[in-house]
Amino acid sequence: MASPTIRESASRHHAYSRKQKSLGLLCSNFLSLYNRDGVESIGLDDAASRLGVERRRIYDIVNVLESVGVLARKAKNQYSWKGFGGIPKALEELKDLHFFSLVQGSDDEDDERFSNPNTGSQNDKTNASSVLKSSASSKTENRREKSLGLLTQNFVKLFICSNVDLISLDEAARILLGDGHNASIMRTKVRRLYDIANVLSSMNLIEKTHHTESRKPAFRWLGMKGKSEKGFGALGLNEYKKRVFGAEITNTTFKRNRVDSSIDGNIDQCMKMQSQMKMKHESMEYEVDGSNLEQDSTEIVRNYQFGPFAPVSVPKVVASENNVKRVYDWESLASTFRPQYHNQALRDLFAHYMEAWKSWYSEVAGKPIQQIS
DNA sequence: GCCTCCCGCCATAAC
DNA sequence: GTTATGGCGGGAGGC
Numbered sequence: 539m540a541s542p543t544i545r546e547s548a549s550r551h552h553a554y555s556r557k558q559k560s561l562g563l564l565c566s567n568f569l570s571l572y573n574r575d576g577v578e579s580i581g582l583d584d585a586a587s588r589l590g591v592e593r594r595r596i597y598d599i600v601n602v603l604e605s606v607g608v609l610a611r612k613a614k615n616q617y618s619w620k621g622f623g624g625i626p627k628a629l630e631e632l633k634d635l636h637f638f639s640l641v642q643g644s645d646d647e648d649d650e651r652f653s654n655p656n657t658g659s660q661n662d663k664t665n666a667s668s669v670l671k672s673s674a675s676s677k678t679e680n681r682r683e684k685s686l687g688l689l690t691q692n693f694v695k696l697f698i699c700s701n702v703d704l705i706s707l708d709e710a711a712r713i714l715l716g717d718g719h720n721a722s723i724m725r726t727k728v729r730r731l732y733d734i735a736n737v738l739s740s741m742n743l744i745e746k747t748h749h750t751e752s753r754k755p756a757f758r759w760l761g762m763k764g765k766s767e768k769g770f771g772a773l774g775l776n777e778y779k780k781r782v783f784g785a786e787i788t789n790t791t792f793k794r795n796r797v798d799s800s801i802d803g804n805i806d807q808c809m810k811m812q813s814q815m816k817m818k819h820e821s822m823e824y825e826v827d828g829s830n831l832e833q834d835s836t837e838i839v840r841n842y843q844f845g846p847f848a849p850v851s852v853p854k855v856v857a858s859e860n861n862v863k864r865v866y867d868w869e870s871l872a873s874t875f876r877p878q879y880h881n882q883a884l885r886d887l888f889a890h891y892m893e894a895w896k897s898w899y900s901e902v903a904g905k906p907i908q909q910i911s
Numbered sequence: 912g913c914c915t916c917c918c919g920c921c922a923t924a925a926c
Numbered sequence: 927g928t929t930a931t932g933g934c935g936g937g938a939g940g941c
Contacts, residue, residue: 556939559917582930594919597932614925614930681923684933726934732916755914 562736564591565599569741572619580609580617598686602737605687606694607631625743626762629698632691689714689727690734697744697759704749704756707731 557563567589572580582600586593600617603609607628609617682688692714696705705713711727735757738744744757 554939556915556917561916592919593930594932595917597930601932677923681933686932722935729916729935730933732914736916 560736561595561598561733562740564589564595565602565737565740568596568599568603573621577619579612580619582615582617598733599737601686602690602734605690606738606741606743608741622741629694632695633699686730686734689730690738693731693734694738694743694759698761704747704758706749706754706756707735709756 568585571585571588580600582593582596586596589596600609600611604611604617605628607624607626608620608622610620610624612618693710696702696710696713707728708724710731711724715724715727735744735746739746739757742760745760747756747758748754749756
């Protein structure tokens with residue numbers, strides 16, 4: 539498919555440097571160009587010509603940036619610049635919408651809304667209202683479900699909605715796709731994750747590292763740690779050298795014919811469990827100490843921190859010695875909400891969830907779960 | 912030899 | 927019809 543002629547000729551005549559053409563570097567340059575005061579609108583043609591690349595590459599970058607709230611699509615060819623300050627809101631909305639959808643109802647609609655948080659909408663063609671009309675064709679749906687933006691959001695959710703510290707791209711692909719996909723599908727998904735990881739790395743939202751034991755390449759979520767609104771991204775070459783690319787990958791898709799709806803399904807299952815546990819938790823609090831309810835989930839969401847598995851939706855209730863009736867039956871809670879995962883990756887993720895919940899709750903309660911119960 | 916990921920074809924959506 | 931968008935996977939750079 540790729541035209542060997544161009545590449546061959548380039549490498550034959552001059553030093554063709556792959557690194558100089560990388561998506562991550564391009565993203566850094568893009569951010570250097572636009573991450574400054576006074577920038578409000580970005581034209582794709584303008585960006586492409588100023589960066590000296592074809593439009594196709596700009597689409598890759600803006601799709602990722604849009605999905606994390608840095609850009610918002612205004613019109614054909616036009617994006618508005620939100621900046622890094624848009625990221626927290628975008629991530630909050632990811633979680634917020636998910637919680638909303640859990641309360642409101644149908645999974646299918648949930649996923650639609652969830653897939654299109656108001657981060658500027660994936661595209662005008664797939665904004666929330668149009669999606670909710672459920673009039674989109676299955677082809678449109680199919681295409682959207684495979685979009686780079688949606689995949690970016692799901693990849694980010696792996697970090698912010700669980701306590702996984704490191705994840706390799708093949709692990710991510712496996713979780714997002716579920717088991718039972720052939721090597722080709724996995725490979726394609728991994729390719730896309732490489733693209734996404736490169737962009738997110740150049741923004742310093744994630745960093746490449748290695749699993750301590752296996753030494754396999756993996757990514758760690760950095761989020762907003764120590765970053766000011768303009769304090770990251772546009773890293774420059776030195777910093778850029780440190781960027782990392784993902785680990786193994788194994789993900790692919792059938793050729794334009796299959797709906798891999800399992801992506802959202804798997805992640806959402808985890809998130810729903812979190813939300814359900816939150817509600818269960820709240821109801822327990824209600825039973826015991828109604829005063830704690832003053833802190834509603836909206837406020838909690840506002841207090842969101844970008845660390846792994848920050849239980850954003852859970853009231854910051856500190857255990858009181860007087861709350862003797864409080865039930866800390868985590869095992870039964872877990873069994874109540876334990877999803878029926880069919881692959882090991884999801885089971886592992888679930889286990890991570892449970893441990894993180896226990897650990898977090900012990901922390902706020904001031905004593906280990908075992909002692910409390 | 913395998914991991915990484917650039918590149919551009921071409922299907923689809925938007926106009 | 928034309929143009930904009932972006933999924934996709936071949937295959938080459940890089941280690």
